[in-house]
Amino acid sequence: MSAEQFGDMRTEYSKALVAVGEENPNVVVLGADTTDSLKTANFGKKFPERFFNVGIAEANLVSVAAGLAYSGKTAFASTYAIFLPGRCVDQIRNAIAYPSPGDKKGLNVKLVVSHGGLSVGADGGSHQQVEDIAIMRAIPNMRVLVPSDSTTVSKLTWIISQQYGPFYMRMARSKTPIVHNESQEFQIGKGIVLQDGSDCTVAACGITVKIALDAADLLKQEGISCRVIDCFSVKPIDKELLEKAARETGSIVTCEEHNVMGGFGSSVAEVVSESYPVPIRRIGVQDKFGESARDNEIPQLFEKHGITSINIANSVKEVRGKKP
Amino acid sequence: MGLNYYQIKRKVLKARKLVIQGTSTAGSGHPGGSFSMAEILGCLFYKHLRYDPKNPSWEDRDKLILSKGHASPGLFSNMATAGYFDPDDVLTLRKFGSKLQGHPDLKCPGVEFCGGSLGIGLSYSIGNALAARIDGKDQRIYTIVGDGESDEGQVWEAAMTAAKYKIDNMTVFLDRNFIQQDSYTEKIMPLDEELLGNDLSEMWKDASRWKTGDKWRSFGWNVIEIDGHRVEQISDAIRRANQTKGLPSIIIARTIKGKGVEHMEDNPQWHGKAPKPEMVPIIEDELESQFMIAPSIIAGDMSNLDKEVKRCADGRADYIHLDVMDGQFVPNKTFDHTKIKELRPLTLIPFDTHLMINDPVKHVRDYIDAGSDIITVHAEVCDESSFGEISDMLHSNQVGIGLAINPDTELPEWCYKFVESLDQIIIMSVIPGKSGQKFIESTHEKTKRIAKDLREHKFEGYIEADGGVNLENIGACFEDGARAFVGGSAIIGQNDVRMIIKEFRNQVLESRRKLLIKKAHELGGTELVNSWIDLHVVGEKKDKLVQIAKEFGFQ
Known part of the structure; x- marks a missing residue:
């Protein structure tokens, strides 16, 4: 790519969520007082009855999402990386990854976080989650995605909304260089x-x-x-x-x-x-x-x-x- | 499915026995917390919860979420009793390859939540309730949270969330048994008030110290506080919670950990320990020996029966015996269904209506409508056909079915056709007609004989001793096989009804302890007697048992 282009992962996530929500009435979105930051609030404006902001209560966020998923919803729960794997590994493991109805593996919850890694920047070391990939990939039934740019985020949001089961997707906070063309195809499990x-x-x-x-x-x-x-x-x-x-x-x-x-x-x-x-x-x-x-x-x-x-x-x- | 009071109690008994068998075979598990919620699960499974055991994933079912997942033996045993799977499967509890894991698990069809890690279930229930709301489903979520579990901060995150979203399609129970793994809750992390000393009954007795309800009220919840072992209170609380719109409801059920087995009751040791196999037959006999005390209000002030009903309620009677006399079947006349209808709103305590009237089949409908929980008719004025009609009518109205015989009457041959569905058999120990008569001694032999006969015919109800029962003979009546006791002047004629009922209970307990000590001796001699006695570490039970063992020459 010649002139470097940048994209914002959270913006693409938000846009994709709204589009997914339009197509699939079973999609619900949950946030924990970071819905402006994650831009999931846009989904809430469009579909208020399918959007839940549970406040600064991440354990609750994860478990309410699990309950919605058990009752047949496709639940996206989002906040910063440091507050999900970093805070709720018990709920993620026991309420989402472990419960396996019938032949399925885990419940249909998508944990999509921003602020993964060092690139969080100014908030400091307390907020720079550098352990989440290790934590999440050690949990059976959990799949872990780390998109490289905003194009990938958009495509993966669609893909995980259509594939049953628990996913963890880690986005970065800042605007990031675009590395993929719009035409790039993505497949879970394929580099x-x-x-x-x-x-x-x-x-x-x-x-x-x-x-x-x-x-x-x-x-x-x-x-x-x-x-x-x-x-x-x-x-x-x-x-x-x-x-x-x-x-x-x-x-x-x-x-x-x-x-x-x-x-x-x-x-x-x-x-x-x-x-x-x-x-x-x-x-x-x-x-x-x-x-x-x-x-x-x-x-x-x-x-x-x-x-x-x-x-x-x-x-x-x-x-x-x-x-x- | 909507069973009557007695049927629910029998199912609860079955489930309790399965808990003992399951945990004992597994060699580990949590009987204490299974027993504290036993009646709650009984009311849910056999009256309120809508489900289909043959189609566990039926879309419109209600969902039961056991947040205090360690009490899974209680859940599994009720699922077995309700027909989800064979009761023998409970013996695979905690074993390799079993669907019955150490904690509730979706591996077992019908289980709705993987519990065990505490504090999660309420949030999860909210998720399910929200989904039902989005889908416009008439579906209810029932959740059981533990009091020890309430140490978890997430419970209170969920409490706020349910209030914010006005979750009113969910009914939550707090199993308030005052015990968690290490010790009493009020020592580890008080929900009410810190407990000084070791007498848990202090917390139980003193309602002014209960603050848990205030906590939930301040979080914006509708709070209903009940005695969590009383089927009638649980059922009523569920009805009230389910009718409450616009805010979430929690039923704070004060319970006794290990309820039903004396050595487990209020004993923190039995939070997570299984009974030894050699103790199982003794425990089963103990569970089989649950009993009820029913004051008969006609022995009181007939001009003020309202007051007598209230005295029974304050006295914590198990149910209230109502002697209806028509002046024909018996010479006296007391009251009829109109009086019962008037009394009904005064208490939730079950009404044990004893019809000493001619032609009961013509009148039963009135007594059902008046709010009786069980109706007993006399064998002397029924035949197979009229009793069959009565039985059908009571059954379809979820009212208990009883049959009574006079001192000079034997059980009629036709009654054996109904015996498996009978809830109660009253063996009159006085000539019916008026209160204050002396107990006819030959009734002891008669009751023993009938009890044996009924056992052989798979009778699962209560034998009720009625007439002249007092503190002196109640123990002997228990030994005869009676498990329900009507107290006339011996209870209602006393000033302090609560105290006298307690003494009645203590007398029966004394007899029951004797029965169990004898059983232990029969099974394992002095050694088993001593091990049995040693289990009783809370309160003064142990001293009493030692005394009994000495009396029998077992020590």
Whole structure:
């Protein structure tokens, strides 16, 4: 993409929700005093009888959503990442993921959060959820999506409204660069190869996909051909695509704005080490907490945690050297 | 399905026995909290809840959500009793591969909520209630929350949410049994007031200390406070809650943890412990020996029966015995259905109408309409055909069915055709007609004989001793097999009805303890007698049992 374009994930989520709600009268939306921020209030304006703001009571939010879902509704519950997996893992596990009516797995609740990861910025380390991917992917029946841009958010909102079962979708707070064309197709459990390459693979999720693409550009100037994969579907993860990447490119670097422990990088390492072991390097938060950074300082915050295109590029060079 | 008072009680008994069998076989589980809510579940499953056990996912069913999920043995046992699955399945409780998990689980068709992690169920119920509202369904959500569970902050998040959304298609019960896992609730996290000392009865007795209702009222709820073991109060509370529009309703049911088994009652140890298998037959006998005290108001001031009914209610009678005499079947005349209709609004306590009249089949309708909970007619003035008619009429009106015999009458042959559906058999121990007569001693032998005979014919109702029952002979009447006791002048003739009813109860309890000690001895000698006695750690029960064992020479 030439001139960089930005999109707002929450705006696209909101628009998609209203459209989904128009098509499917079974869709209900719940919020917890962040409905202006998440822009889910727009759904409420359009469908007041299907919109519930339960106040600053996230455990209640999750469990009311579970009850609606048990009675046949498709429930979207949204607030900030730090207040859902970060606060309500019990309710998410026991009220949504565990209860399995008949042959179904879990209840039909979609937990869609914004403010995932370090890019929350100014609110500080207390609000920068860097553990949610690890928490959510450890829960059976839960699927975990980390969209890379606002286009993905819109498409995934439609997809999860149509697929039965619990989903966790993690959006970023700030406006994010657009990496996908409108025509891009998405499928749960399938990664997207954004750029082909043969020397190494960079697999990323969320807003770090753009950083990965930048790294690939840098490496190209040095004659290194990098394959870049958007793994927006962290669970289920695209085992086939990753195994192929391991076999064909011989090394993998992962990237995420999340703790490297238990997060996206871990899940790639799990898959690859079992199917086609190759050297792996995980870029991400190195088991630390974040801190405040205003919007224009977020690159500095990322740099402090090593989440930069330069660091990815260096890591690629390093893992390539370790190939057997 | 709408069963009568007695039928509900029998189902509750069956379910309690299954709880004991299930937890004992599993070797773990929560009998205490299953028993505190036993009557609540009984009223729901057999009167108010709309469901189809053969089609558990019937779209328009009501939903029962057991938020205090650890009491799952109580839920499963009632589901078995209600026909969702074979009662023998309860023996798979907590076992590998069973649909009956340690906590309620959707794995078992008919269970509506995966409970266990406390504090979630009320929010979940609100979700279900909102869905029913969106869909315009006439569907009710019933939820049972524990008092220990109310420590969870989420309960109060949900309390606010239900008020905000005016959730009136949901009826919540608080099973207020005053005990949580570690100890008494009022020691761990008081809902009313901190309990100093160890006497829980202090909290029970003193209504001025109850503040839980105020908490819910201040959250914007309609609060109904009841004795959660009284079927008539529970049923009435459900009706009132279900009629309340525009705000959510909670029924605060004061209950006794472990209710029905003396050593479990009010004993925190039985929150989450299963009875040992060797104790099961003794516990079953104890459960089978539930009893009721029914004052007969004609022994009081006939010119002011209103007052007598109120005295019975204040005295916590189990039901009120109403002797209707027509001056023909018996020489005396008392009152008729018009009087009963007048008395009915004074109390919820069941009316045990004893018709000592000729041609009862002609009059039964009036006594149903007057608000009787059970109607007993005399065998001397019925035959198979007229009793059949009476029985059908009572059955279809959810009124209990009783048959009475005079001292010189035996059970007629035709009555065995009805015996399985009879709720009560009155064996008169005085010649009916007036109060104040002396108990006819030969009734003891007669009752024993009839009780044995009825057991063989699968009679599941109560044998009621009526006439001359007093503190001296009530224990013997219990030993004979009577489980309901009409007290005339011995109760109503006394100043303090509450005190005398309590003494009546204590006498029966004493007899019951003897019965159980004998049973223990029969099953396991002195060793089992001692283990049985050692279970009774709360209050003075243990001393009394030791005394009995010594009297019998078992110690």
